[in-house]
Amino acid sequence: EKGPYQHFMQKEIFEQPTVVAQTLRSYLRPLERQVALPQIDFDISAVNRITIVACGTSYYAAMVAKYWFESFARVPVDIDFASEFRYRDPILPAGGLALFISQSGETADTLAALRHCKAAGQTIAVVVNVPTSTMAREADLLLPTHAGPEIGVASTKAFTCQLAVLAALAAHFAVKKGRMSAAEEAEIVAHLMEAPASLNLALEHDDEIKAMAPLIAPARDVLYLGRGPDFPLALEGALKLKEISYIHAEGYAAGEMKHGPIALIDEAVPVIVIAPSGPHFEKTVSNMQEVRARGGKIVLISDAEGLAEAGAGCLATIEMPRVHPLIAPLVYAVPVQLLAYHVACFKGTDVDQPRNLAKSVTVE
Numbered sequence: 001e002k003g004p005y006q007h008f009m010q011k012e013i014f015e016q017p018t019v020v021a022q023t024l025r026s027y028l029r030p031l032e033r034q035v036a037l038p039q040i041d042f043d044i045s046a047v048n049r050i051t052i053v054a055c056g057t058s059y060y061a062a063m064v065a066k067y068w069f070e071s072f073a074r075v076p077v078d079i080d081f082a083s084e085f086r087y088r089d090p091i092l093p094a095g096g097l098a099l100f101i102s103q104s105g106e107t108a109d110t111l112a113a114l115r116h117c118k119a120a121g122q123t124i125a126v127v128v129n130v131p132t133s134t135m136a137r138e139a140d141l142l143l144p145t146h147a148g149p150e151i152g153v154a155s156t157k158a159f160t161c162q163l164a165v166l167a168a169l170a171a172h173f174a175v176k177k178g179r180m181s182a183a184e185e186a187e188i189v190a191h192l193m194e195a196p197a198s199l200n201l202a203l204e205h206d207d208e209i210k211a212m213a214p215l216i217a218p219a220r221d222v223l224y225l226g227r228g229p230d231f232p233l234a235l236e237g238a239l240k241l242k243e244i245s246y247i248h249a250e251g252y253a254a255g256e257m258k259h260g261p262i263a264l265i266d267e268a269v270p271v272i273v274i275a276p277s278g279p280h281f282e283k284t285v286s287n288m289q290e291v292r293a294r295g296g297k298i299v300l301i302s303d304a305e306g307l308a309e310a311g312a313g314c315l316a317t318i319e320m321p322r323v324h325p326l327i328a329p330l331v332y333a334v335p336v337q338l339l340a341y342h343v344a345c346f347k348g349t350d351v352d353q354p355r356n357l358a359k360s361v362t363v364e
């Protein structure tokens with residue numbers, strides 16, 4: 001069932017253009033240039049606060065979504081790890097919306113948080129990949145990702161499909177809240193529709209990223225930096241590398257590095273910088289220069305324009321297509337997934353079944 005691929009993870013990384021397109025088909029009306037959500041039985045314009053709860057990679061999708069909901073719809077979003085959420089006695093506004101993100105729909109912590117919110121009278125929305133899962137059954141509003149079965153323990157295609165659904169949902173909120181004009185909606189839809197083709201372009205760098213694996217594999221620690229909606233990608237890159245290659249990695253908000261982790265930097269610590277052209281580029285690059293000034297070895301992931309400006313003197317660069325900042329988190333997921341994948345293959349670990357991990361975590 002792996003076809004020409006060596007691992008399920010690799011197959012699932014390469015399926016992303018197809019499954020993201022498949023997912024977007026059920027959330028967009030391309031001809032009308034509109035977002036199209038399933039039937040929603042509550043008044044979105046009355047939602048004044050959203051609570052998003054998830055674990056692991058799904059939590060990083062929540063971090064990106066917070067950025068989108070707040071910037072498009074101006075709705076404040078509270079996000080938390082499911083395992084923390086219940087234990088802090090969260091404030092849940094009357095008539096609030098609680099959104100849960102899960103590939104499996106069975107993660108015990110997320111499910112417990114969902115039931116807690118349900119008991120507290122929240123409307124329950126669920127972005128889930130397994131349509132027959134417990135979370136799907138218990139949702140008031142089911143927002144399926146159409147990634148198809150994800151077999152590799154490390155989540156890849158479910159993540160980009162979650163982002164696709166969340167971008168459409170955030171735009172829908174913005175429209176309903178009167179924060180987004182029809183012209184702006186049309187523009188967002190057009191950018192989302194470019195995502196599958198951009199994912200394909202990102203995948204074309206597979207061989208090049210494979211060739212970088214020997215540079216990263218000997219490292220004991222690797223740092224990932226990103227800013228704004230691309231900061232969660234730094235966390236995701238670090239998580240992928242940790243879980244399948246067993247190399248210690250940390251994701252940091254680029255600007256936070258000088259508040260501590262910069263002390264780690266020396267020639268032995270590769271620093272992966274995620275910096276698409278856009279509003280955060282200059283600041284991220286200046287954080288990157290701070291790393292370079294301390295002898296840090298940099299892998300810069302950016303587009304042609306970004307690499308022309310800041311690529312000189314890097315250990316390596318990975319060129320992504322030029323994309324709108326909205327879809328950058330989807331497109332830049334590909335190089336961080338591929339880097340983790342090839343480093344793990346180079347080290348010879350069990351990519352699809354990393355030690356100590358299960359695909360679905362059903363204990364709290």
Ligand code: F6R
Pocket residue numbers: 055056057058059101102103104105106107110153154155156239240243359360361
């Ligand atoms: C990381 C990974 C995990 C899951 C987490 C949540 O690659 O797969 O961090 O993202 O266990 O799982 P779901 O999304 O099924 O609730």
